[in-house]
Amino acid sequence: MGITTLTVHVKDLQPGMYVSSLDRPWLETPYPIQGFMIRSGKDRERLQQFCEFVYVDVVKSRANSIPKRIIVDNEKATLPSDAAQIYQLTQRDRIPYEKTTSRESELADASTYYDQVGSTYKTLLQDAENDKQLNIPVLKKSIAPMVKSIIQNPDAFIWLTHLKSLDNYSYHHAVSCAVWAVAFGRHLGLPEAQLNSLATGCFLFDIGKTKLPKSLLRSTKRLTVEQFETVKQHVLFGIELVKQTRGIRQEVFDMIRTHHERHNGSGYPLGLSRDQIPLFGRIAGIVDAYDAITSHRPYCPPLPAYEAIEALYQWRGVDFQTELVEQFIQVVGIYPVGSLVELSNASVAVVIGQNEHYRLRPKVMVLLGNDKKLLEEFYEVDLREGLDNDDAPSLTISKGLPPGAYNLDSSHYYF
Template identity: 75%
Template sequence: MPITVLKVRVNDLQPGMYVSSLDRPWLETPYPIQGFRIASERDQRHLKQYCDYVYVDVIKSEALSIPKHILLNDEGDQPKSDAAQILKLTQRPRIIYEKATSREEELSTAQTHYRSVENTYQTLLRDAENNAKLNLPVLRKSIEPMVQSIIRNPDAFIWLTHLKNMDNYTYHHAVSCSVWAVAFGRHLGLPTEKLNSLATGCFLFDIGKCKLPKALLNNTRRLSSEEFNTVKQHVLFGLEMVKQAKGVNKDVLDMIRTHHERHNGSGYPLGLSDDQIPLFGRIAGIVDAYDAITSHRPFCKPIPAYEAIDGLYQWRGVDFQTELVEQFIQVVGIYPVGSLVELSDDTVGVVISQNEHFRLRPQIMVLLDADKKLLDEFYEIDLRVDLESESATLPTISRGLPPGAYDLDQSQYYF
């Protein structure tokens, strides 16, 4: 087996080496969680303020920065590239999508498509509750423009997922999971037809819950073992309903059937594990869990996005496939677009755009002053601007905040 990660003391780092892990949590440092390349001795000195040693990714490092004998395995083969890892996950070459529009340019179009898919899903859910056949062609027609918007720039739709009405968790969970799944599939380089299937599957994987007692779904206490067994039936209910509709494909059925299966075999209804779970089912499980724990639910308050990401990271290799969790974290970032944050100068703002290679340094719209009073005029700052400055003046992010913190109403202030 080739060596792909090296433990290196900070004093021994060389320009060109790619740091993929630290000897402490990423959140205790100003560095991006997806790693960074050592460019100069200055980077080395700065890193020494936080770490004694780090882990270097051999594949992402410049070849001349790593001793040649380390790059080879016993047979003299080169280790697999990141593209090869994506290929192994998806079984297809990766399509590289570029942002074709800015968040601002895409936002108006995204709002129109967001309302369309939400209204379509509400109609679909009413049909399901009334035992009518599901009109999947109408759903697909509504989904396709949403997918195209996310392909152009995911930030706009991701922004809109944070403007959820707390009284309509069922509707918004379906839309949000679809958005995250498409953004995830886009990152993995899946073709458009597969992105459409991801969105469709997320709209439908909980459709069977309409057959469960409303009191059970809306309760505010922990479910008993018997009640939980009843809730599990929504998977089979949903499968039967969707199978009766026209034009459903295998990827969508896989998502409904396996979105509650878990990597270690602890899920339901079949107790599948590892590669027994189809890729789309593994993706569905991750986005379902992430959106659920960051949303208002009848029995649970949301947690900040960065805590949710930390939770997913802890569950890697247990509930979810490690490689997929790591790829999803790259999509979401520690502070996703639309999430509230408190800055080091005590002001509060909302993340409006990601800086792709500096996930801890996003663009922020500041809403509250240091006394937590609403500003008369909001202003934007890009936390990446001072990154290379010895005399930085911009604040940094102190902590993520849950939705609704300081009584901020996203739908009222963010447009």
């Protein structure tokens, strides 16, 4: 069967069907964003209070739980044009990536690749500043092992974006955006060649800033209207730089050209909207915005990751395509890797890994006891454990904490 996700009216849901998406944003319902199994008629009745139809994952559903008529109806159905492309990618042509290594075993190699790609990007910026030809083959060579590592287990590279600090915001932002974009593309099930393009685009979409005055980029004050108009020119400068460079795929060029366009047409430089913005440009816009608001910038402190997720959620359907925002939130999790959180037993932990199908229950490392004192020995907890045991309530996250809460720096407490 070609279709792996079916649109099903709630009244037609049967026990054993796995609900992977809703007809409305997850955060507007009491359900976890990772999906859930229909286990009884009561589950169906409860869901009817919020949704008219849902999307059912055929692979995760129990065998023979889906009537043939529903499959036939879906094969005949057409999709709304606004969501057709993302549905095509995430539901029909998706490559089902799985974690094939542990975070711990992946970290050593990932750290080496992280340093290599950061060094390559630094050289690339210097070449651009000096009007030299951009060495794209070298960039691609350094990107390839990074992409393979993220395919195997994205948690390692995502964690490194919190541990590492490159020379300045530009370097750190490029590497972090590339990591988020590849993790996002992996979640969407894109083939490896396109994951490499996503990473390449993230390293190049701000290359035009090398042609801006450094004093403007280093300003610690909010830009004036005139200064911001100057900064906007970096997109056009980047386009001109890349036009002179061989070996750039169209989807990479699209990211450079459209990463500041917005869903409602309010972006720049062309004021494109909705599906006028290529998919890779839409992805670039989301990861660029998310990493910017969670990073230390000269003129603005970072938002806590959970507040950044709330901001993205508010921007859905306005700045960014709703379907893509919701998919990205599933990648990042409500509490992203590197976030400080308080647990239900009052202890404090840092998130060190995501559970792909249980985004509200990540893996954490406990740093402070319930008395908020630093533990002599840290320990890991998988918050998914005990989920199915009604007799022993499992540990949960009670709230997110801002960066630096209790004077903690998560990068000091990992190894």
